[in-house]
Amino acid sequence: MCASPFTLHCRSSECSARRGELQTRHGVVQTPIFMPVGTQGTVKSVSPANLKEMNAQIILGNTYHLFIRPGHKLIEKFGGLHGFMNWDRPILTDSGGFQIFSLQQLAKITEEGAAFRSHLDGSKLFLGPEEAIAVQQALGSDVMMCLDTCIPYPADRKTTVNSTNLTSRWAARCRSAHSSREQLLFGIVQGGVYPELREQSAAELIDIGFDGYAIGGLSVGEPKELMHGMTEVTVPHLPQDRAVYLMGVGTPEDLVEGVWRGIDMFDCVMPTRNARNGTLFTSTGKIVIKNSKYREDKEPLDGSCDCYTCKNFSRAYLRHLFVSREILSYHLNTIHNLHYYLNLMEQIRKSIEIDSFARFREDFYGRLESE
Structure with a gap:
C-alpha cells in the first residue's frame, strides 16, 4: 500500500476530534471539512466563483447521475468533470451505490453488480464495481468511492450480513480495477446497526487497502442516537493515518457530533436543499x-x-x-x-x-x- 495521502496534525485531548489534511492532485484539503454536493456537475443555484468566495475546498459529484446524463465519456472529452464544470479544486465522486439503493424499485442487485432502469427514460443500464471505477476514472475526480450496497433501516441481521459481505467483495474488485492511482480510492464500511458487522467490514476493507475509509449506510432513517453510536463504534477500527468520511451527514449538530467522534469529512444536500425550501x-x-x-x-x-x-x-x-x-x-x-x-x-x-x-x-x- 502506498503512503497515506492524509496527514494528521493534532488531536483533541478531550475527545476523538482531530485536525489534518488530505493531499489530492488538485490541492490540499484541510480537515475536518464539509463538502457541498454538486450532484449533476453543479452545486445547485451557485456558481464555481461563489463556491470559491466561501472557500469551498472540495465538492462532491454523483457518479450515478453523471453516468446517466450527460454520460462520463462526453465529460471525459472536456478534460473530466473539472474541465466540464470549470472547477480547479478537488472533487470527490460517490460510487452510485446510494442512488441505486434509493431507486431500488428500478434496480436488481446481483453478485455482478446492479442492473437498473434509468429514472429519466427507463433505458436498461448496468453498474458493477468495474464500471463504477471506469466511470469515475473518466470523470477524473480526485477521490473515488468503491461501489457498495446500502440497506434500509431497519434491516434484519441476515440481510445486513449478506449486504456487508457483498460490499467487501465489490470493494476488492474496485481496488483491482483501480488503474489511475493519482486518483484516490476510498472503501466504504457497511454493517447496518450491528457493531460486530461494522468491525468485520472495516477489517476486510483494511486487508484490501485503501487511501481512505468512509462510513456508509447511516442517515437512512435510524434514530440520531443510533447513527452517532454506530459512528462511535466504527471509527476505532479504522486506521489512524487515513481520512475517515461519514457519508450523507448532516445537520450542523451532526457535524459537531461527528467531529467529536473522529470524523474528518462530511457531505450532505441539507444546506442547499433547505435553502431552496x-x-x-x-x-x-x-x-x-x-x-x-x-x-x-x-x-x-x-x-x-x-x-x-x-x-x-x-x-x-x-x-x-x-x-x-x-x-x-x-x-x-x-x-x-x-x-x-x-x-x-x-x-x-x-x-x-x-x-x-x-x-x-x-x-x-x-x-x-x-x-
Whole structure:
C-alpha cells in the first residue's frame, strides 16, 4: 500500500476530534471539512466563483447521475468533470451505490453488480464495481468511492450480513480495477446497526487497502442516537493515518457530533436543499424565512455572518423573495447556508488546533434557539 495521502496534525485531548489534511492532485484539503454536493456537475443555484468566495475546498459529484446524463465519456472529452464544470479544486465522486439503493424499485442487485432502469427514460443500464471505477476514472475526480450496497433501516441481521459481505467483495474488485492511482480510492464500511458487522467490514476493507475509509449506510432513517453510536463504534477500527468520511451527514449538530467522534469529512444536500425550501441555518438556530414575523424585519439573517447575503440583504427582503418564488431567493439562501456550514467547519478546525473543541461544542449548543 502506498503512503497515506492524509496527514494528521493534532488531536483533541478531550475527545476523538482531530485536525489534518488530505493531499489530492488538485490541492490540499484541510480537515475536518464539509463538502457541498454538486450532484449533476453543479452545486445547485451557485456558481464555481461563489463556491470559491466561501472557500469551498472540495465538492462532491454523483457518479450515478453523471453516468446517466450527460454520460462520463462526453465529460471525459472536456478534460473530466473539472474541465466540464470549470472547477480547479478537488472533487470527490460517490460510487452510485446510494442512488441505486434509493431507486431500488428500478434496480436488481446481483453478485455482478446492479442492473437498473434509468429514472429519466427507463433505458436498461448496468453498474458493477468495474464500471463504477471506469466511470469515475473518466470523470477524473480526485477521490473515488468503491461501489457498495446500502440497506434500509431497519434491516434484519441476515440481510445486513449478506449486504456487508457483498460490499467487501465489490470493494476488492474496485481496488483491482483501480488503474489511475493519482486518483484516490476510498472503501466504504457497511454493517447496518450491528457493531460486530461494522468491525468485520472495516477489517476486510483494511486487508484490501485503501487511501481512505468512509462510513456508509447511516442517515437512512435510524434514530440520531443510533447513527452517532454506530459512528462511535466504527471509527476505532479504522486506521489512524487515513481520512475517515461519514457519508450523507448532516445537520450542523451532526457535524459537531461527528467531529467529536473522529470524523474528518462530511457531505450532505441539507444546506442547499433547505435553502431552496426556505430553511436557513444561523449561529442561533434555524430560521424559516417564510414566517410572517420576518415581513418587516430589517436585520440580516445572522448578525455574526459575513457572507454576501448577510452583508447586503434584510430578512424582510429574503422573505419577500421566497414567498414571491423569485429565483434570486434560491441563490442568496444557498450562499448563506453553505457559508454557514463551511464557516462552522473552519471554526471547528481552529478550536481543535488550540485544543478547545469541548468548549466550542458547549458554546455551539448554548447559542442554539428553537424557532
